Amino acid sequence: MRTQVGIVGAGPAGLLLSHLLARQGIESVVLENRSQEYVEARVRAGVLEHDTVQLLTDVGLGDRLHREGLRHDGIHLQWPGTRAHIDFPGLTGGRSVWVYGQTEVVKDLIRARQAAGQQLFFDVSGTAVCDIDSAQPAIRFVDADGSEQVVACDVIAGCDGFHGVSRPRIPAAASRTWERQYPFAWLGVLAQVAPSTDELIYAWHPRGFAMHSMRSTRVSRLYLQVDPAEDIGAWPDERIWDELDTRLALDGWTLGRGPVLEKSITPMRSFVSAPMRFGNLFLAGDAAHIVPPTGAKGLNLAVADVRLLAEALTAKYRRGDTNGLDGYSDSALRRVWRKTHFSWWMTSMLHTTSGDEFEHQLQLSQLKYVTSSPAAATSLAENYVGLPLDATR
Ligand code: APR
Ligand code: PHB
Secondary structure: OEOOEEEEOOOHHHHHHHHHHHHOOOOEEEEOOOOHHHHHHOOOOOEEOHHHHHHHHHOOOOHHHHHHOEEEOEEEEEEOOEEEEEEHHHHHOOOOEEEOOHHHHHHHHHHHHHHOOOEEEOOOEEEEEEOOOOOOOEEEEEOOOOOEEEEEOOEEEEOOOOOOOOHHHOOHHHOEEEEEEEEEEEEEEEEOOOOOOOOOEEEOOOOOOEEEEEOOOOOEEEEEEEOOOOOHHHOOHHHHHHHHHHHHOEOOEOOOOOOEEEEEEEEEEEEEEEOOEEOOEEEOHHHOEEOOOOOOOHHHHHHHHHHHHHHHHHHHHHHOOOHHHHHHHHHHHHHHHHHHHHHHHHHHHHOOOOOOHHHHHHHHHHHHHHOOOHHHHHHHHHHHHOOOHHHHO
16 A cells, blocks of 8 residues: 555544545545544543634534534632632633534544545554655554555654554654653543533542533533542442532532443543654654643644644645644644643642642632632633644744
8 A cells, every 4th residue: 555644543633634634635544453433432531622623613524513512611610619710702812612522523533534535444453653764654554354554655643642653663762751640540420411510610629629521411521530549449420429519519509410321540641752753753642742631632732733744744745845844843842841731730730639738728829819810810711722823833
């Protein structure tokens, strides 16, 4: 097989890159080691930044998003006794976010790729990224029928997530990583119950952070800060609801309960690997960086990466201009570090360590400040709705 851009991974990064390239007449092949059913069922984050929604709409992926997604004009920040609203459009000149599950974005992307008859291989195995420092890199893999295949390409996009095979191909001597493991994890539940709130609630509590998010008008998504070593088996549904009741409590407000559809525990880490390019291998999305989920930046960051990469590849194929590709890593990393900081900051403000009373007072002071000072609230709001691409280029 021969293509222009070989893409490893059919998460949001790989699928959207393939879609953006196809719109510019650039061919790609996408390889995914999981099944289509698995990829479409994976429960992930659910908040799209203003510019993410704009991009998906501009490239023909906005129909279901606008029909089924929920526009949110702010968030609630809470601590015991107080629930305060941050008004995004008022603070950011009209920008807002949309609640629409990453799972739904992925389904829309897969439909679009398949409708266009694009090469999208699920259930592959043994993916190997080869000859990245040559002008003719290749990807070897075994297809779902067990046949060995080789995709010869001009460029490889490593969109294969944190545990993928692409990033390790960059020689250790040529790369650097930064990592922070947080002493917290999120226990997440998806529940068949109408949300009890109009907008997302991020709640500080001495027993640990809690959050009320949603997927639709009928499905709620809720999270509890737990210890990373916590066993999900120790959390029957009743215990989860009781703990959510305690941490999200506010006079005159009640949390609706419903059947739990899914529950799991996810550890939290920040991770950045640089550069995001080596030879003809370009990394995008979770393959190059991970942020903790507080602030919902992971998916949006992946979208920003592939938007830059698609622009750079378009300039190369249209005009032979490789400046964009040469500058890709530096440009992408500017935004990566901004969002890494924002996610770390939100995480630090909202997650509590039992017994650390000094830290609790600092966090409460910060929460009162961001909900009362227009300057502080604007800083949170502009990062949450997402800085325009040009602001971090
Ligand atoms: N060969 C082929 N595919 C692979 C391989 C491999 N060796 N290794 C991993 N993959 C696939 C995974 O199965 C997954 O479908 O690559 C895909 C990577 O997708 P994501 O992990 O969703 O990463 P990305 O597309 O960068 O999206 C970032 O996803 O994890 C969330 O929080 C993250 O929201 C952010 C978004
Ligand atoms: C989610 O709905 O899954 C979600 C929302 C906001 C976050 C993180 C996760 O900050």
